Amino acid sequence: MNVPTSPKGVLAIIGLLLVLMFAVYTTTVPAFLMGLVATVVIVAIVYYAGYHIDQLLKNGF
Amino acid sequence: MIRAPSRRVAVIAVFAVLLVGAGVAVGSDVTTIDEDTALTDSDTIDGYEEDGVATADVEVPDMTITIAEQSDDVGLDGWHSDWDSRYLRLQYDEDIPRTVRVYVPSEYWHPVSYETTSVNGDTQVTMRPTENGRYTAVTVEFDGQADAVIDLPKANNFVFWSRDGIRSVANETVGYEAPRLSTGGEWEYITDSDFAAGNGSVPIDDSEGSTIQYNAADNDSDERWVSVPECSRGEADVCTYTVDGRPDTVMVLSTTSEPPSVRYKTGADPVEKSKGWFREMTSAPEKLFEDISGLFGGGEEE
Numbered sequence: 617m618n619v620p621t622s623p624k625g626v627l628a629i630i631g632l633l634l635v636l637m638f639a640v641y642t643t644t645v646p647a648f649l650m651g652l653v654a655t656v657v658i659v660a661i662v663y664y665a666g667y668h669i670d671q672l673l674k675n676g677f
Numbered sequence: 678m679i680r681a682p683s684r685r686v687a688v689i690a691v692f693a694v695l696l697v698g699a700g701v702a703v704g705s706d707v708t709t710i711d712e713d714t715a716l717t718d719s720d721t722i723d724g725y726e727e728d729g730v731a732t733a734d735v736e737v738p739d740m741t742i743t744i745a746e747q748s749d750d751v752g753l754d755g756w757h758s759d760w761d762s763r764y765l766r767l768q769y770d771e772d773i774p775r776t777v778r779v780y781v782p783s784e785y786w787h788p789v790s791y792e793t794t795s796v797n798g799d800t801q802v803t804m805r806p807t808e809n810g811r812y813t814a815v816t817v818e819f820d821g822q823a824d825a826v827i828d829l830p831k832a833n834n835f836v837f838w839s840r841d842g843i844r845s846v847a848n849e850t851v852g853y854e855a856p857r858l859s860t861g862g863e864w865e866y867i868t869d870s871d872f873a874a875g876n877g878s879v880p881i882d883d884s885e886g887s888t889i890q891y892n893a894a895d896n897d898s899d900e901r902w903v904s905v906p907e908c909s910r911g912e913a914d915v916c917t918y919t920v921d922g923r924p925d926t927v928m929v930l931s932t933t934s935e936p937p938s939v940r941y942k943t944g945a946d947p948v949e950k951s952k953g954w955f956r957e958m959t960s961a962p963e964k965l966f967e968d969i970s971g972l973f974g975g976g977e978e979e
Contacts, residue, residue: 641960641961641964641965642957644957650954651961
């Protein structure tokens with residue numbers, strides 16, 4: 617099995633797992649939709665945090 | 678051989694009679710005194726308007742309620758800024774932990790939504806408008822004997838008074854009634870006996886919408902109120918369903934012999950509903966962690 621190692625692939629996996637978690641553990645539609653919004657926010661934060669950490673590592677502190 | 682009624686049975690019977698006689702309704706968790714106090718008497722209200730102090734003694738539970746404009750009248754020491762405050766003192770004289778609800782008429786202050794802690798301790802107090810703005814429902818959690826003084830800022834009153842006034846003017850002038858984010862009102866609790874009496878189902882009036890939640894916390898001491906799901910969405914300890922021919926009624930079904938605590942209020946309350954959905958969403962990681970821990974043998978100790 618090819619495990620994605622690109623940033624976008626990892627982010628997709630994270631997002632997919634979060635969506636799956638909310639789909640399994642929420643029992644109402646509005647709560648699930650809130651979970652989707654939270655997933656987008658978390659993935660965005662991880663993406664931008666990773667981007668800035670990468671920039672810091674490349675350019676030095 | 679027929680045994681004579683034990684002393685315990687007799688004590689329970691007498692206690693039940695006293696409860697009925699006192700007119701105190703005991704919900705699953707809340708002792709509802711509501712408007713059954715001297716605070717609603719016209720003499721007490723007149724006295725408050727004249728002297729700035731009103732007192733009401735309650736027999737069951739044993740407590741005294743005082744409303745005052747000055748901190749001295751509620752036993753607060755030290756300097757307090759009385760010009761912006763109104764005080765509510767609740768002296769609870771029993772050792773039993775209890776949650777008590779009492780209604781304060783709008784003659785004392787304009788009904789507000791407010792949550793705070795007593796200024797002289799850590800007693801939790803919640804206030805909500807109720808009875809179409811006729812009263813403020815004050816709910817207090819007592820861990821035992823306590824003397825709690827609540828400081829209700831007059832600024833809060835002014836905000837709610839202004840908001841309701843503007844709504845009223847808009848409604849009377851142009852006929853537009855602005856939507857409310859919160860309908861206020863009080864939670865009603867469904868007890869195990871309610872479920873038993875209805876063969877597991879309890880009807881809720883849904884003509885104006887309803888907000889129904891259950892306590893999803895793992896232990897009785899915690900509270901995590903989340904929305905009750907529909908029965909069609911899968912298995913749950915409690916769920917809701919509708920019946921053909923009864924469009925204004927929602928049925929709450931208990932699928933277990935020990936259902937969790939269930940509460941509801943009539944009227945769609947977007948704020949409370951949103952809070953319930955948010956709590957449900959944030960509980961998902963915890964449930965996932967528990968299941969994963971269970972897989973690796975880290976289940977709860979019995």
